[in-house]
Each structure stands twice: as structure tokens, then as C-alpha cells.
Amino acid sequence: MGCSASLPDRSSSGRLVGPNSENGGASDAKNLRVKLVLLGDSGVGKSCIVLRFVRGQFDPTSKVTVGASFLSQTIALQDSTTVKFEIWDTAGQERYAALAPLYYRGAAVAVIVYDITSPESFNKAQYWVKELQKHGSPDIVLALVGNKADLHEKREVPVQDGIEYAEKNGMFFIETSAKTADNINQLFEEIAKRLPRPAISSTQNP
Numbered sequence: 001m002g003c004s005a006s007l008p009d010r011s012s013s014g015r016l017v018g019p020n021s022e023n024g025g026a027s028d029a030k031n032l033r034v035k036l037v038l039l040g041d042s043g044v045g046k047s048c049i050v051l052r053f054v055r056g057q058f059d060p061t062s063k064v065t066v067g068a069s070f071l072s073q074t075i076a077l078q079d080s081t082t083v084k085f086e087i088w089d090t091a092g093q094e095r096y097a098a099l100a101p102l103y104y105r106g107a108a109v110a111v112i113v114y115d116i117t118s119p120e121s122f123n124k125a126q127y128w129v130k131e132l133q134k135h136g137s138p139d140i141v142l143a144l145v146g147n148k149a150d151l152h153e154k155r156e157v158p159v160q161d162g163i164e165y166a167e168k169n170g171m172f173f174i175e176t177s178a179k180t181a182d183n184i185n186q187l188f189e190e191i192a193k194r195l196p197r198p199a200i201s202s203t204q205n206p
């Protein structure tokens, strides 16, 4: 189960713009290209977050991620900077864990996702934070995301736990719902605001 995310560039809201082709894909002060990796336990909603961000859709019936999938999406900030996110959505199943370094190596941003109804997934998120702190780029932007915020009646991870853990580790924190779209665009906009200027450009290779 899950959200299939092997999709082309698409705009999904008025604030999102098409692929940035004016400068041939390189980063400059106004047009940033950013490699972003999503990590987290299987089933927390990584693919659904990406699908919601890129296409504005939620598909509860599509499949588990195998290996990883790649998508990109460009957003425009208020200061007219554009940020093209090159997104690697990794597979959360344990059997793919050894592949993760291929995807987070050289990433300017890591989005570490857990499910607010699953303490196990919160523990797994903490594992990924430590892994990124040890092996990620030294200036990587780390975001901690508590997804499935729409399932508040089943919540098992208090919002305060997410806030405190993120604060201690110098991370940006947000709760989202890929199902309702709550805070999905905000997640990427807040990441964009925290990027060093210009961000390191990347290629479509992991």
C-alpha cells in the first residue's frame, strides 16, 4: 500500500511553478537546485507526501516503494527565488536500508518522516537523524516530519516529543497530513527558506 510517486514535473498549486530551464539546470543566487532525500519507516507516508506536493493528489491504493523513486518540483518564493527540489523518495522497508547512503550522500536536505500514530516509526526517525548526523553532508538541512496528523484520535506520539527532539537536534519540525494536504506545501516552503544561498546543485544520479 502507498502512494506511487514515479511522476514527471507537475505544478500542483498556484505557488508552484514549472521546471527551471532558463539557466540549464545550474544553481545560481536566484534559481536553486536542491537534492532532497526522504527517509523513514515503511508506511509512514513518504511517497504520499511527495505525491501530494508534486501533483496535489492522495492515492491510498498505490504501492510500496521499491528501492527509491525520483521526482522534481519547483517552487517560487516571495523574493522571486525559485527552488527546484530533486526529490529521492527512499523505500522504508528494512531490506532496502543498506541503499539509503546512495540517496542521502550529497543531499542538501533530508526530510525524516514518522507517523504520529506509531512510536516505532518515531524511534526509526531518530535512528535516521543519527545516521545523517554521522554520515550526511556537514551543512545538511534536516527536517523532522510527523505525518498522518489527520489521525489525531489515534495519536501515540505527542506533538511536544517531536518539537523537543527536533529542537535538540537543530532540525526544522512540522506535522503534516498527505491525506488532507495540511502543511505539505508549508513543509517545502520552510525548507526552501532555510537553504544556504546558493544551494549546492546536484544531478539526477543518486
Ligand SMILES: Nc1nc2c(ncn2[C@@H]2O[C@H](COP(=O)(O)OP(=O)(O)OP(=O)(O)O)[C@@H](O)[C@H]2O)c(=O)[nH]1
Pocket (backbone or CB within 6 Å): 001, 002, 003, 040, 041, 042, 043, 044, 045, 046, 047, 048, 049, 059, 060, 061, 063, 064, 065, 066, 090, 091, 092, 093, 147, 148, 149, 150, 151, 176, 177, 178, 179, 180
Ligand atoms: N490517514 C492518513 N494516511 C496516510 C497519510 N499519508 C499516507 N497515508 C497512508 O499510509 C500508507 C503508506 O503510505 P506510503 O506513502 O506508501 O508510505 P511510505 O513511507 O512511502 O512507505 P514505503 O514505500 O514502504 O517506504 C498508505 O496506505 C497511505 O494511504 C496521511 O497523511 N494520513
